[in-house]
Amino acid sequence: MxxxxxxxxxxxxxxVRVYLDERNIGFESEHMVPGSDDPEYRKISPLGKIPAYQDDQVSISDSSVIIAYLERRHGAALYPQGAVELARALWLEEYADSAQFEVFIVGIFFPQIVAPVMSGSGPDLAAIQASVDRLPELFDYLESQVSGEFLVGDSLTIADISVVSPFVNLEYCGYPPNPAQWPRLANYVAGIMRRPSFRNALDAEAAMLRKMSGR
Ligand SMILES: N[C@@H](CCC(=O)N[C@@H](CS)C(=O)NCC(=O)O)C(=O)O
Structure with a gap:
């Protein structure tokens, strides 16, 4: 396994979890905190970042590396074949992994939910507000990229998984896109989050979220 x-x-x-689920690739989860200095973990993830992935052939880290490997190991499925569509999917994956991560996670989720648990003090509201103020810029861009159920072509791709995953954290913080202002984006995100793969991921993380947010 x-x-x-x-x-x-x-x-x-x-x-990665949603990708594995969409592909029906069996896996088990092992908990590891980000930035871990566990020497055994560092052998798999030299930068200490999560996620890492192990199977009978590899021990690797980085979500994009892991998924690129899985596409070759288990057959190409969620990266488009056409050059133009592939470029668009890769760009949206990169946008999610960089811009969305910086604003949604580093700027909002981490200071609002993670840092207070680690430091025992209240959230840095001014820092959070500075990132909340940047949300419209990102929502406007993504609204311009959405035209229907999927971001690229007419089926699920890595772009959808990558872009919607950080929206889960943003929802936990109480900042989903307002449907009155970003109707296509709000509807699109809700649609992807209704997929069983996302529902399963949300169920798996519910207990940890309750514990961290003190609910
Ligand atoms: N490019 C990496 C980014 C992974 C990443 O930044 N993970 C964060 C947690 S969401 C982390 O491990 N941060 C700890 C650190 O930077 O030391 C990927 O796609 O997997």
């Missing part, structure tokens, strides 16, 4: 190592609330761990 393959193993996905990381913390369930990480958008990058969720990205």
């Amino acid at each position: 393959s193993k996905l190592v990381g913390a369930a609330l990480s958008p990058f761990v969720r990205k």
Whole structure:
């Protein structure tokens, strides 16, 4: 059985988990905190980042590396074949992994939910507000990219998994896109989140979220 190592609330761990579920690739989860200095973990993930992945052939880290490997190991499925469509999917994956991660996770989720648990003090509201103020810029861009159920072509691709995963963290913080202002984006995100793969991921992380947010 393959193993996905990381913390369930990480958008990058969720990205791989949803991918595995969409592909019906069996796996078990092992908890690991981000930035871990566990020497055994560092052998698999030298930067200490999550996720990492192990099966009978590899021990690797980085969500994009893991998924690229799985596409070759288990057959190409969620990266489009056409050059133009592939470029668009890769760009949207990159946008999610960089811009969305910086604003949604580093700027909002981490200071609002993770840091207070680690430090025992209240959230840095001014820092969070500075990132909340940047949300419209990202929502406007994504609204311009959505035209229907999927971001690229007429079926699920890596772009959908990557872009919607950080929206889960944003919802936990109480900042989903307002449907009155970003109707296509709000409807699109809700549609992808209704997929069984996302529902399963959310169920798996619910207990940890309750514990961290003190609910
Ligand atoms: N490019 C990496 C990014 C992974 C990442 O930044 N994970 C965060 C948690 S969401 C982490 O492990 N941070 C700890 C650190 O940077 O030391 C991927 O796609 O997997």
